[in-house]
Amino acid sequence: MIPAGADPFHGIYAATPCPLRGDLAPDEPALAAHLEWLARGRGLAGFLLNGHAGENATMARSDQERVVALAAEAVGNRAILVAGVNCEGSLDAARHARAVETAGADAIMVFPPNGWALHQDEDGVVDHHRRVLDATTLPIMLFQAAVGAGGLSYRAPVLERLAGLERVVAIKEGSWEVAAYEENRRLIHAAAPHVAVMGSGDEHLFTSFVVGSEGSLVSLAAVIPEPIVALFEAVRAGRLGEARACHERIYPLARAVYRLAPGGRATARLKTCLAMLGRFPSDRMLPPALATPPDEHPGLRTALDAAHRRPGSS
Secondary structure, eight states, X not given: OOOSSSSTTOEEEEEOOOOBOXXXXXXXXXXXXXXXXXXXXXXXXXXXXXXTTTTTTTSOHHHHHHHHHHHHHHHTTTSEEEEEEOOSSHHHHHHHHHHHHHHTOSXXXXXXXXXXGTOOOHHHHHHHHHHHHHXXXXXXXXXXXXXXXXXGSOXXXXXXXXXXXXXXEEEEEOOSSHHHHHHHHHHHHHHOTTSEEEEOOGGGHHHHHHHOOSEXXXXXXXTOHHHHHHHHHHHHTTOHHHHHHHHHHHHHHHIIIIISSOGGGHHHHHHHHHHHTTSSSOOOOOTTSOOOOGGGHHHHHHHHHHHHOOTTOO
């Protein structure tokens, strides 16, 4: 549900993984309980469903549509539901976008097809997004990939054109490099001031929020929402000492999930954390991804403990 008032899309969104049953279909009761737990907390604006953390490259389209429908039923009257669309073909992307709108999504995030890592044509990128826009009536969010992701990261002229498309309301700015984040933020605010630029590199949320951000769509908010919401609110209020204390709680887990090699294991680590917290019954992954190896579990547990330890507690 999109709230009334100015700047309705600003705020923190939990980009959530999806628990899986033994047959690797979505574990619907576990997902509903997880979303309900997050929605009961303070300060989340909404959820990013079927993002990279939601295994959108490998999950069946029908399962992704079911994830959106379940979320709409469970928490759709209390949160904005953003559905990721990650399809190699533009026609498939348009069909999938239409389906998740029918399932109950409030907005759509268009992910760059993985094939663009090898070659990206500016006109083709814009046409891909236009086809999604034409297939739906929903607001659109963009996704800016990490600077190390090859051609998946949009160049400045492409970003400017995309930000100017009708119904584009926000961008998940995941450059994962602070200088690129600030450069892109300035570019988008000059070209399309109404588009919210969401600093979404989990390892440097503090820095991005201080530079300036309208919010964030991050997977760590699905694991430790409280310090991330508190960080955002403290920076907005100018309470930088409080914000730094939040950052000290967040950073060890961000590093354990994202910084340690191999980086492609991040979603598995997130699921392991949620299993450790009792939010997920297991940390199963869709193949070819594998579960977190046991030798990483102690480090994740230590980082989780630090994230839940409030300043001044022992």
